[in-house]
Amino acid sequence: MKLHTQICDRLGIRYPIFGLTHSVDVAVAIARAGAFPMFALGRTSLETAEADVARLRSEIGALPWGINCFLTSSVVAETDRAAAKSALPRGHLDFVAGIRDKYRIPAPVKGNFFSNVVRSHKLIDGHAEIALASGAPVLSTAAGAPQRLIERAKAAGMLTVASVGTPRHAQIALAGGIDMLVAQGYDAGGHTGHIGTFALVPQIVDAAQGRPVLAAGGIGTGRQIAAAFAMGAAGAWLGTAWLTATENHTDDQLLAKLLAAGSGDTVLTRAHSGKSARVLRSAWTDEWSRPDAPIPLEMPMQQVLTGELIAGIEEHRMSELRYELCGQSIAYFNKPAPVADIIDRLVAQTIEALQSVQQTFR
Numbered sequence: 001m002k003l004h005t006q007i008c009d010r011l012g013i014r015y016p017i018f019g020l021t022h023s024v025d026v027a028v029a030i031a032r033a034g035a036f037p038m039f040a041l042g043r044t045s046l047e048t049a050e051a052d053v054a055r056l057r058s059e060i061g062a063l064p065w066g067i068n069c070f071l072t073s074s075v076v077a078e079t080d081r082a083a084a085k086s087a088l089p090r091g092h093l094d095f096v097a098g099i100r101d102k103y104r105i106p107a108p109v110k111g112n113f114f115s116n117v118v119r120s121h122k123l124i125d126g127h128a129e130i131a132l133a134s135g136a137p138v139l140s141t142a143a144g145a146p147q148r149l150i151e152r153a154k155a156a157g158m159l160t161v162a163s164v165g166t167p168r169h170a171q172i173a174l175a176g177g178i179d180m181l182v183a184q185g186y187d188a189g190g191h192t193g194h195i196g197t198f199a200l201v202p203q204i205v206d207a208a209q210g211r212p213v214l215a216a217g218g219i220g221t222g223r224q225i226a227a228a229f230a231m232g233a234a235g236a237w238l239g240t241a242w243l244t245a246t247e248n249h250t251d252d253q254l255l256a257k258l259l260a261a262g263s264g265d266t267v268l269t270r271a272h273s274g275k276s277a278r279v280l281r282s283a284w285t286d287e288w289s290r291p292d293a294p295i296p297l298e299m300p301m302q303q304v305l306t307g308e309l310i311a312g313i314e315e316h317r318m319s320e321l322r323y324e325l326c327g328q329s330i331a332y333f334n335k336p337a338p339v340a341d342i343i344d345r346l347v348a349q350t351i352e353a354l355q356s357v358q359q360t361f362r
């Protein structure tokens, strides 16, 4: 048996496995291993995004790839962080100052996306323009699939994909002309809704009426990929899987936390961005779930509030507080491995699971 399906022929890949990543090196490795890389811009300034896309294009050559935009409408008109900060409520400022003092979090020297950028219309629109001009054959969107953008992408010959967490979101994306859906369940790392992958995938498959649906959320073994096919999915879409991959260059401290984590070590929290996201639990998420903690601010103001602290925690490697977006699938990643080995394992396990199912019903 070969793990090669219709969607593989349509996209020019060997395996119906899709990997979302913010790392150029991981994206290139996914493509070379025969799966489909989806390169995400959502945590990148416009300048860095352009440079990253240029490097990705030169390294990936003729292999197929896609580009992903986080298209939240929860943005500010303001592009200047200092101006956005002036609107922060006193109680929230005091709370984060308390965390900073308790853990003695030093100020960042270099800073990162969270301390330097504010999610603004300019950023979101800029990402969309970079994606349209990128030359990628596929455009994928999260947190919205604006009809005008989908039309422009399709007119440019791109295949369009939207991640959804509810049947209602699927209906909206389909009405806007989307070509393909990712049914992303509650188990997933990153921004996610409240319906589990197992409950969600068949509902989205039904809603899609023949358009391909990829299953996402909690997938770390081939047995789950086999189950995804049984639920009507055309393939599997993974994000957490690449965090422990060698090509992700995750530093040893965070890597050790990820490798040791099980599914129960992730939590759904609004403390990261203001929207509910699944992350690795840490002292940071614990502080925000204290009974006396304020309710996190809406996106993007939560990151305006916490950006410097998050950057300081990362830059100064403050183990106790560090976290990353991370799905329940983390339980299946216990040792660092090159991307190609992860994909080979998933493919072999999927075939084994499908054969074992066939034997069960002989």
Ligand SMILES: Cc1cc2nc3c(=O)[nH]c(=O)nc-3n(C[C@H](O)[C@H](O)[C@H](O)COP(=O)(O)O)c2cc1C
Pocket (backbone or CB within 6 Å): 020, 040, 041, 042, 043, 068, 069, 070, 141, 142, 163, 184, 187, 188, 189, 190, 191, 216, 217, 218, 219, 237, 238, 239, 240, 241, 324, 325, 326, 327, 328, 329, 330
């Ligand atoms: C570190 C990380 C960052 C993510 N960033 C994005 C993103 O920018 N855009 C997006 O559409 N999905 C993003 N996601 C969600 C993935 O696309 C995917 O749906 C999810 O990871 C699937 O569940 P899993 O984490 O259990 O594999 C991210 C996930 C992780 C773990």
